[in-house]
């Protein structure tokens with residue numbers, strides 16, 4: 001059976017915060033942020049919008065694009081590190097709000113790689129015919145855990161949500177290969193502290209990511225016996241344009257063949273990949289039959305990549 005993505009959706013908070021705005025809060029400047037990270041602005045959710053609200057709106061878009069009725073969702077997986085509450089899960093909140101009463105629901109914790117873990121988990125359920133349609137959401141309201149006194153992290157992050165419906169697709173299409181990985185010994189480099197704030201050793205995470213992203217990208221292509229020239233489009237985790245470019249350059253593809261929402265949205269953790277995917281689909285950058293690679297990494301440390309025929 002071929003398992004792939006039937007529809008995508010995303011939600012963007014309306015409040016735009018530019019680098020210039022951040023200059024008024026911390027000792028930073030637009031030039032530093034742009035040249036080191038590629039970020040120009042980010043979206044921050046208002047106080048009355050929590051992670052489950054963004055997840056719900058992203059889900060509506062994905063269900064509409066997939067033309068799936070809520071009653072036909074068998075499982076809801078939400079990748080997040082910023083759940084509204086530890087329990088009930090965001091997945092249960094979304095289930096209730098959608099009225100998807102036939103769906104099981106749970107959250108997945110793999111930080112920025114969470115959406116990759118989500119779609120691969122979904123694929124297993126569909127492949128075994130246990131479930132037909134799995135709604136996978138990546139949603140994070142990182143502004144809840146930003147330390148606004150730490151200029152090395154607060155400038156990087158934003159809020160948002162993206163979603164995909166995973167189900168059976170036509171012959172030759174869908175997820176062709178994948179890689180998931182973790183290295184718990186790197187947990188100390190990216191975590192939430194006792195004040196519930198994000199702490200990052202930027203240099204260590206950078207070193208890990210700039211090696212892992214290109215490696216995982218190439219691994220999922222090699223598994224297929226394809227060459228890197230076969231790749232039509234890359235959707236990387238949006239953490240830093242320099243890390244993303246490292247993966248892109250390993251494939252030898254031009255910048256227009258890579259989703260780069262980081263300029264407008266910053267790093268949205270588990271939401272980055274599905275948001276970038278959904279936006280690329282809507283903008284017509286991903287075409288029927290394209291070979292695309294999704295690749296991400298995050299706190300844990302975790303990573304994951306997927307090669308997929310659209």
Ligand code: ACO
Pocket residue numbers: 027028029032033036037112151152153155190200202203205206209239240243267269298299
């Ligand atoms: N504005 C101005 N100066 C700054 C800022 C800022 N916002 N932040 C740090 N600096 C300063 C530092 O203090 C340092 O000054 P010093 O040399 O006087 O000590 C200088 O800039 C250089 O700092 P570095 O940390 O070496 O800068 P680097 O080039 O490594 O860039 C960055 C930092 C952008 C964080 C980079 O390390 C990076 O991208 N790391 C990976 C981040 C990542 O991928 N995170 C993903 C996980 S987070 C999540 O997904 C939720």
